[in-house]
Each structure stands twice: as C-alpha cells, then as structure tokens.
Amino acid sequence: MDKRTQIFAATEQLIATVGLDKVSMQQVATQAHVAAGTIYRYFKDKDDLLRQLSSHLMMQCATHIQQGVKDEPTLKRQFERLWRNTWTMMLQRDHLLLSRDQFDALPRDDQLHAQRERDAFSDLYQVFQEGKQQGVLKPLDDEVLITLGLEPAFCLARKQVRGVITLDSHAIADAIHACWDAISLH
Amino acid sequence: MDKRTQIFAATEQLIATVGLDKVSMQQVATQAHVAAGTIYRYFKDKDDLLRQLSSHLMMQCATHIQQGVKDEPTLKRQFERLWRNTWTMMLQRDHLLLSRDQFDALPRDDQLHAQRERDAFSDLYQVFQEGKQQGVLKPLDDEVLITLGLEPAFCLARKQVRGVITLDSHAIADAIHACWDAISLH
Amino acid sequence: MDKRTQIFAATEQLIATVGLDKVSMQQVATQAHVAAGTIYRYFKDKDDLLRQLSSHLMMQCATHIQQGVKDEPTLKRQFERLWRNTWTMMLQRDHLLLSRDQFDALPRDDQLHAQRERDAFSDLYQVFQEGKQQGVLKPLDDEVLITLGLEPAFCLARKQVRGVITLDSHAIADAIHACWDAISLH
Amino acid sequence: MDKRTQIFAATEQLIATVGLDKVSMQQVATQAHVAAGTIYRYFKDKDDLLRQLSSHLMMQCATHIQQGVKDEPTLKRQFERLWRNTWTMMLQRDHLLLSRDQFDALPRDDQLHAQRERDAFSDLYQVFQEGKQQGVLKPLDDEVLITLGLEPAFCLARKQVRGVITLDSHAIADAIHACWDAISLH
DNA sequence: CATGAATGAGTGTTCATTCAT
DNA sequence: CATGAATGAACACTCATTCAT
Numbered sequence: 001m002d003k004r005t006q007i008f009a010a011t012e013q014l015i016a017t018v019g020l021d022k023v024s025m026q027q028v029a030t031q032a033h034v035a036a037g038t039i040y041r042y043f044k045d046k047d048d049l050l051r052q053l054s055s056h057l058m059m060q061c062a063t064h065i066q067q068g069v070k071d072e073p074t075l076k077r078q079f080e081r082l083w084r085n086t087w088t089m090m091l092q093r094d095h096l097l098l099s100r101d102q103f104d105a106l107p108r109d110d111q112l113h114a115q116r117e118r119d120a121f122s123d124l125y126q127v128f129q130e131g132k133q134q135g136v137l138k139p140l141d142d143e144v145l146i147t148l149g150l151e152p153a154f155c156l157a158r159k160q161v162r163g164v165i166t167l168d169s170h171a172i173a174d175a176i177h178a179c180w181d182a183i184s185l186h
Numbered sequence: 187m188d189k190r191t192q193i194f195a196a197t198e199q200l201i202a203t204v205g206l207d208k209v210s211m212q213q214v215a216t217q218a219h220v221a222a223g224t225i226y227r228y229f230k231d232k233d234d235l236l237r238q239l240s241s242h243l244m245m246q247c248a249t250h251i252q253q254g255v256k257d258e259p260t261l262k263r264q265f266e267r268l269w270r271n272t273w274t275m276m277l278q279r280d281h282l283l284l285s286r287d288q289f290d291a292l293p294r295d296d297q298l299h300a301q302r303e304r305d306a307f308s309d310l311y312q313v314f315q316e317g318k319q320q321g322v323l324k325p326l327d328d329e330v331l332i333t334l335g336l337e338p339a340f341c342l343a344r345k346q347v348r349g350v351i352t353l354d355s356h357a358i359a360d361a362i363h364a365c366w367d368a369i370s371l372h
Numbered sequence: 373m374d375k376r377t378q379i380f381a382a383t384e385q386l387i388a389t390v391g392l393d394k395v396s397m398q399q400v401a402t403q404a405h406v407a408a409g410t411i412y413r414y415f416k417d418k419d420d421l422l423r424q425l426s427s428h429l430m431m432q433c434a435t436h437i438q439q440g441v442k443d444e445p446t447l448k449r450q451f452e453r454l455w456r457n458t459w460t461m462m463l464q465r466d467h468l469l470l471s472r473d474q475f476d477a478l479p480r481d482d483q484l485h486a487q488r489e490r491d492a493f494s495d496l497y498q499v500f501q502e503g504k505q506q507g508v509l510k511p512l513d514d515e516v517l518i519t520l521g522l523e524p525a526f527c528l529a530r531k532q533v534r535g536v537i538t539l540d541s542h543a544i545a546d547a548i549h550a551c552w553d554a555i556s557l558h
Numbered sequence: 559m560d561k562r563t564q565i566f567a568a569t570e571q572l573i574a575t576v577g578l579d580k581v582s583m584q585q586v587a588t589q590a591h592v593a594a595g596t597i598y599r600y601f602k603d604k605d606d607l608l609r610q611l612s613s614h615l616m617m618q619c620a621t622h623i624q625q626g627v628k629d630e631p632t633l634k635r636q637f638e639r640l641w642r643n644t645w646t647m648m649l650q651r652d653h654l655l656l657s658r659d660q661f662d663a664l665p666r667d668d669q670l671h672a673q674r675e676r677d678a679f680s681d682l683y684q685v686f687q688e689g690k691q692q693g694v695l696k697p698l699d700d701e702v703l704i705t706l707g708l709e710p711a712f713c714l715a716r717k718q719v720r721g722v723i724t725l726d727s728h729a730i731a732d733a734i735h736a737c738w739d740a741i742s743l744h
Numbered sequence: 745c746a747t748g749a750a751t752g753a754g755t756g757t758t759c760a761t762t763c764a765t
Numbered sequence: 766c767a768t769g770a771a772t773g774a775a776c777a778c779t780c781a782t783t784c785a786t
Contacts, residue, residue: 003771021207025756035772037758046756140360143351144342148364151341155333164300165329174326178334182368189746211781221747223783232781375749393579397777407751409779418777486722512732515723519713520736527709528702536672537701546698550706554740561767583760593768595762604760 004042006032011053020050055116057093062120064089069123075136076180078127083153083176090157137183149183190228192218197239206236241302248306250275255309261322262366264313269339269362276343314369323369335369376414378404383425392422427488434492436461441495447508448552450499455525455548462529509555521555562600564590569611578608609666613674620678622647627681633694634738636685641711641734648715686741695741707741 010032014023025046029036043049065085072078118125128145131137137145156175159165167175187195196218200209211232215222229235251271258264304311314331317323323331342361345351353361373381382404386395397418401408415421437457444450490497500517503509509517528547531537539547559567568590572581583604587594601607623643630636676683686703689695695703714733717723725733 024754026754029773036756037773038771040757041770138360138364140364141351141353141357143345144353144357144361147341147345148338148361148368151338152334152368155337155341156330159329159333165327167327167330171327171330174324175330175334178324178326178368181372182334182338182364186367186372210779212779215748222781223748224746226782227745396775398775401752408777409752410750412778413749510732510736512736513723513725513729515717516714516725516729516733519717520710520733520740523710523713524706524740527705527713531701531705537699539699539702543699543702546696547702547706550696550698550740553744554706554710554736558739558744582758584758587769594760595769596767598761599766 003032003034003038006034007039007042007049008053008056010034011049012057055113058117059120061089061093062124066121066123069127075127075131075134076184079131079149079180079183080176082124082127083150083179084172086150086153087157087172090154091161131183136185138185140183145183149179152179189218189220189224192220193225193228193235194239194242196220197235198243241299244303245306247275247279248310252307252309255313261313261317261320262370265317265335265366265369266362268310268313268336269365270358272336272339273343273358276340277347280343280347317369321371324371326369331369335365338365375404375406375410378406379411379414379421380425380428382406383421384429427485430489431492433461433465434496438493438495441499447499447503447506448556451503451521451552451555452548454496454499454522455551456544458522458525459529459544462526463533503555507557510557512555517555521551524551561590561592561596564592565597565600565607566611566614568592569607570615605664609664612664612666613671616675617678619647619651620682624679624681627685633685633689633692634742637689637707637738637741638734640682640685641708641737642730644708644711645715645730648712649719652715652719689741693743696743698741703741707737710737 007028010028011023014027014031018027025039026036028049029039032039039049043052065082067085069078069081069085072081124146125142128137128142128149132139132145140148152175156165156167160167193214196214197209200213200217204213211225212222214235215225218225225235229238251268253271255264255267255271258267310332311328314323314328314335318325318331326334338361342351342353346353379400382400383395386399386403390399397411398408400421401411404411411421415424437454439457441450441453441457444453496518497514500509500514500521504511504517512520524547528537528539532539565586568586569581572585572589576585583597584594586607587597590597597607601610623640625643627636627639627643630639682704683700686695686700686707690697690703698706710733714723714725718725
C-alpha cells in the first residue's frame with residue numbers, strides 16, 4: 001500500500017474517532033506509520049489533505065449509492081435501490097458522513113466542486129429526470145425532489161447509528177414507501 | 187444584562203462570523219467585554235460553554251418552531267405551520283444551524299440531553315402523536331415520522347442559504363405538500 | 373525588571389552568543405526566564421522583536437557615540453571624541469555590532485527608520501555640517517564625510533575584537549589623525 | 559560543467575535572490591539540476607558548502623580588486639586602481655557582499671583562512687608595503703593602512719547599492735582623494 | 745467577584761540529512 | 766556515483782486555562 005493511501009486511511013479513521021477538527025497532522029502521521037514531514041510530500045497542507053480526502057470520499061459515496069441502480073427494471077425499483085444503497089452506506093461508513101457538514105465547511109473551489117459532484121451522481125440525477133418525464137414523479141426542481149426522496153435516508157441512518165432509533169426491515173420498507181409518496185404523483 | 191448572557195451572545199455572534207471551531211476564548215471575552223478569566227466563573231471550560239450554548243439555542247429553536255402551532259385549527263394546518271416555522275428559522279439563524287453537526291459532535295450527557303430535547307419539543311411530538319391517533323398520519327415511529335415530515339425543511343433551507351436552490355412561495359407550498367404526502371395516510 | 377526588558381536582554385545576549393539568525397524564540401524565552409507564549413504579549417512576532425531590539429540598540433549606540441561631544445571646545449576635538457566613543461562602544465558591545473549588517477537586512481519601514489536614525493544622530497550630523505560651514509572640512513556630502521571619518525573606527529574596532537589587529541593608544545591616535553586627514557581641508 | 563561547479567553557481571544565485579539564510583539545500587539542488595543527496599557527495603554539510611563558497615568568492619574578489627594594479631605606473635595610481643576596482647566589484651556583485659558579515663559568521667578554521675586570504679591579496683599588500691618603504695604612505699600597520707584606504711570604498715559602495723547615497727564620478731574621485739589623504743604622508 | 749498577565753503543551757509546517765534503490 | 770523519498774527534530778506561533786492581584 002502506498003503512502004498516499006495510508007495517509008488517506010489514517011485520516012479517515014481519525015476523523016471517525018476524534019472528529020474532523022480535532023485531527024492533528026501529528027496524529028495522522030502516527031496513525032499512518034509515517035513521519036510528519038512525509039505527509040507534505042503528498043499534500044500541500046492540511047487543507048489540501050482534507051479537501052482531497054473529501055473528494056475521494058464523495059466519489060466512493062457516489063459509487064456506492066448508484067451501485068446496481070441501472071439494472072433495476074422499473075423507476076420505483078431504481079428509487080428503492082438508491083434509498084437502500086444510501087442507508088447501507090451510511091451504516092457502514094457512518095463516522096465520515098456524520099461529519100458531512102464539516103466537510104462542506106472546508107474552503108474549496110465551489111464552481112468546480114459542484115460540477116464534479118453532479119457528474120459523479122449523474123445516474124442518480126437521471127433517475128429523477130426520467131421519472132419526471134414519464135409523469136411518475138412530481139414536476140419539482142431536481143434538487144428538491146432528491147432532497148425529499150433521499151435526504152430522509154441519510155437522516156434516518158444517522159439517527160440509527162446514534163441509537164436514537166432502531167429500524168427493522170419492515171420499518172425501512174415503510175420509510176421508503178413514505179418517501180416515494182413524497183415524490184410521486186398520485 | 188448579566189455576564190452569562192453577554193458571554194452567550196458574544197459566542198453566538200462569533201460562531202456566526204468566524205465559524206464554530208475558529209472561536210477562541212479570548213475572542214469571546216473581548217466580544218463580551220469581559221476578562222478571559224471571567225468566562226471560567228460561569229462555565230467549567232470551553233466545552234461546557236459550547237454545550238450550554240447549544241442547549242440554549244435548542245430551546246430557542248423549539249420556541250420558534252412551535253410558535254403558534256396550537257392555534258391552528260386542523261392537524262394539516264399545524265403541520266404546515268411547523269414546516270414553515272422551521273424554514274424561516276433556518277433562514278434567519280442560518281449561521282448557527284449550519285453548524286448543527288458540529289454542535290452534535292460536542293461530547294455531552296446524551297441521556298439527559300435527549301430527555302430535555304423531547305420536553306422542549308413536546309408540542310411538536312404531540313401533533314404527530316395526535317395525527318396517528320386520528321388515523322390521519324401513517325402509524326410509524328415518532329422519530330421516523332418527524333424525520334420524514336420536517337427534516338426536508340431543514341435540508342431545503344440549508345440548500346437555500348447556500349444558494350444551491352432558490353425556492354419561491356409556490357415551490358415551498360409544493361414541498362410542504364410533498365412532505366405531507368410522505369407522512370399522511372391515503 | 374519587567375518582562376519586556378528581560379526579553380530584550382535575553383535576545384541581545386543570544387545574538388552575541390549564537391548569531392542573529394540562529395536565535396530561536398524558545399531560546400529567547402528560556403534565557404529570559406519566561407514562557408514562549410509570553411514573548412508574544414510584548415512583540416507581534418519574531419520580526420517585530422528583532423526590529424524593536426534593533427531600534428533600541430541604535431538609540432543606545434547614538435547615545436554612546438555622541439556622549440560628551442558637545443562639551444569639546446574645538447571641532448577637531450569633537451571629531452576625536454566621536455571617533456573614540458565609537459571605538460570604545462564597539463569594544464564593549466562588539467557582539468551586537470558584528471551583526472550590524474544582519475540588523476540592516478531586517479525588513480523595516482525604511483522611510484521612517486532613516487528619519488529616526490538621522491534624529492538620533494543629530495549631534496553627529498551637526499558636527500560635520502558645522503565643519504563644512506567653517507571651511508575646516510571638505511565640502512562633501514554628509515554621508516560620505518561620515519563614512520570617511522568614522523567608518524574606519526567601526527572597521528578597526530571589529531578587527532581588534534576579532535584579534536586581527538591589536539592597537540595601542542598611539543596607534544589609535546594615529547588612526548584618528550589619519551581619518552582627520554581624510555575629511556579635513558589642507 | 560561538473561556538479562561541484564553547478565552547485566556553487568546555484569548557491570551563489572540563490573543567495574543573491576533570496577538571501578543567505580533563506581537558502582535551502584533543496585532549492586540549491588533544484589537550481590543546480592542535481593538531486594538533494596548529490597550535494598553531500600561534494601560537501602560535508604550545508605556549513606561546508608557555504609564555507610567553501612565563501613572561499614571561492616573571496617578568491618574571485620581578490621582577482622577583481624587586484625586586476626590591472628601592477629600595470630599602473632605610480633603608487634598613487636595603483637591605489638586608485640585598487641579603490642575603483644573595489645567600488646565596481648561591489649556594485650556588480652552587491653548581493654554577495656551585502657552578506658559579507660554573514661559569511662564571516664560561518665564557523666571556520668580561522669588560522670588557515672587568514673593565511674589563504676593574505677596569499678590571495680598579496681598584490682594588494684605589496685602595494686601598501688612598497689608605499690611605506692618609499693616613504694609615500696604613513697608608517698602604520700598594514701591592516702590599519704588598508705582599512706583606512708579601502709574600507710571606505712566598501713562602505714560607500716554598500717550605501718550606493720542601498721540607495722542611501724548616489725555618487726557621480728566627481729564624487730568618487732573626491733572620495734578616493736580623501737582616502738589617499740588618510741594614508742599618505744604630507 | 746473580576747481581572748488579564750503568564751503559562752506551556754500543542755499546532756501546522758520546514759528542512760538538513762540519510763539511505764535503500 | 767546519483768537519486769529522491771523518507772525522516773524527525775526544530776521552528777514560529779496559538780490558545781485554553783490558571784492564579785496572584
């Protein structure tokens with residue numbers, strides 16, 4: 001495993017453990033079994049490390065969420081798949097997405113970033129756009145539709161991770177159904 | 187105005203200006219027209235200050251969100267009121283709630299905190315419980331129902347503040363309608 | 373003795389010992405029996421400390437060099453006094469003036485600095501200006517005249533300190549005489 | 559061009575650009591188109607590099623200052639030549655000689671160094687010794703005589719480079735004349 | 745009670761030097 | 766010989782916290 005990957009892994013783990021803004025470069029170095037100075041061969045500074053990690057994770061996240069969606073036969077099934085992917089991803093990598101807002105708060109080139117994000121989630125956007133074209137989904141703005149349909153998946157998963165709620169598979173099915181009700185025409 | 191309140195006000199303002207994790211005790215002291223040491227008469231340490239501020243803000247938030255809800259004639263209208271209150275509160279006090287996750291990340295006595303939160307939002311919980319009893323809302327767990335119905339208000343408002351979306355009053359009405367679809371039986 | 377003075381003294385001593393650009397803030401703090409952070413209550417940063425010290429020393433230097441000059445009866449005696457003052461000052465505080473160029477190399481507001489320096493050495497400038505008016509000194513630019521008359525005092529003292537030369541009182545008198553020959557009309 | 563020379567050239571250039579104590583070995587390596595480790599094949603450490611460069615420059619300096627001196631017909635003309643050579647050298651290679659004290663501050667074997675320096679400047683010493691033998695110059699110690707006669711050339715040139723003074727050719731001739739007055743019998 | 749000077753451990757970052765390739 | 770990735774001690778500077786006044 002190369003040093004860059006080690007550093008990424010160490011940073012990811014530390015963010016999970018102590019929280020994004022408590023992570024020190026020394027900690028990262030120790031965790032990555034690397035000297036402090038070595039980090040600076042791979043990343044300009046701490047900001048650069050965090051920004052690149054954020055990008056990296058966003059891509060992984062996109063991959064996970066959109067996995068297998070295109071294979072689903074119907075739009076509703078595609079939506080369900082997106083929802084379930086979101087849920088499982090959050091449960092697995094909870095630590096990182098707990099810090100989502102902190103990542104968002106990092107200074108970055110927003111113009112560029114927004115474009116990349118859109119590209120990475122193009123399958124997702126496509127599902128919602130098709131839904132509108134077919135008259136299955138409500139004719140709302142893309143972002144609104146996605147927020148209504150999938151954001152609850154994030155929020156519920158977060159609460160599940162924190163132990164506020166404990167959903168079984170029936171409850172999940174119900175939640176998905178409810179979200180579908182929110183976005184579909186009927 | 188007593189010192190404790192001054193310190194709260196100063197901290198809140200600084201969080202809005204420079205961001206939660208850039209606030210230093212010295213800055214707070216200066217802004218509050220108080221000596222650095224004085225803060226420690228009222229708060230055990232920085233964490234305690236932030237935790238108490240968080241609690242304080244949560245109460246204000248509860249007040250704002252639940253304002254006038256009981257005066258609404260029907261359950262649907264009560265829900266709509268909750269949703270709109272959430273939306274406007276976020277737009278007004280955006281700076282603080284952008285940092286919601288950072289507040290959440292503060293170490294705290296979760297047991298106690300959860301109880302207090304529940305108490306503060308009792309009107310809100312009551313609306314959803316009544317809705318279930320009357321057979322108007324889906325028979326889901328309280329937390330799930332609230333997440334489905336109101337969390338999109340937080341998320342959409344956040345995006346509005348960030349400039350990702352720009353919703354007019356029609357779009358807001360549509361969003362509320364969609365959330366109602368998510369939680370109501372039909 | 374107040375902290376500011378302690379820090380000045382410590383810095384001066386360290387410069388003498390290890391050289392201007394090897395001095396670390398930690399060393400200064402230790403030598404001054406002060407915590408590292410304390411320095412920053414009195415000086416904005418390292419540059420500020422060095423610049424203020426430089427100013428401070430320049431003033432002391434001016435005082436020493438011009439001491440008793442006005443009491444001398446004749447212009448030649450005044451010049452001799454300036455020369456001897458320069459010589460003895462260098463021998464006493466050699467360490468600092470060995471670093472003269474390094475001090476000069478510090479970034480500073482040159483406009484302001486040049487003015488202050490001129491003010492501090494006004495007696496010295498006056499001697500040379502009067503000399504020209506009386507037709508005793510050559511009609512050269514002030515700076516040139518001072519360089520010709522007194523810079524050798526600095527250079528010789530430096531060499532004396534370094535052990536390159538060892539001048540007795542006769543040799544010093546000769547050197548002063550030679551410098552007078554350089555600047556006087558004859 | 560061999561690596562050793564490349565490294566010398568790179569170091570000299572960097573000192574001129576960024577100043578002696580801001581030069582890093584990595585910069586030198588890059589500028590010299592050489593790997594960082596390679597420098598250590600030719601120089602024991604950074605100090606050694608700088609010390610050797612200093613020696614190297616001293617030799618060049620000697621060459622420049624003594625250039626054409628022997629061709630001058632009279633002692634006074636020889637002196638004038640030395641003075642003018644000093645002046646022009648300083649204006650051309652100002653960057654390096656501005657750092658003269660910093661070079662001097664480098665730890666070195668002074669015994670050996672002093673001898674080498676004397677050898678390199680043998681023509682110069684010879685001029686002054688002959689002057690004394692011929693009864694043209696004052697019977698002072700060599701070092702003193704040289705200091706009185708030539709050090710002002712360094713000092714004035716330095717001030718010229720720094721913009722403190724601006725001497726035209728007449729002023730230079732005057733300065734040379736004054737220096738001659740300082741060292742010559744009359 | 746209130747103050748604010750003082751502390752010192754901790755931060756992000758640099759850089760001379762080494763050594764496996 | 767030459768390389769350049771890796772090192773880790775050192776740097777300037779910050780800031781939560783304490784305590785004598």
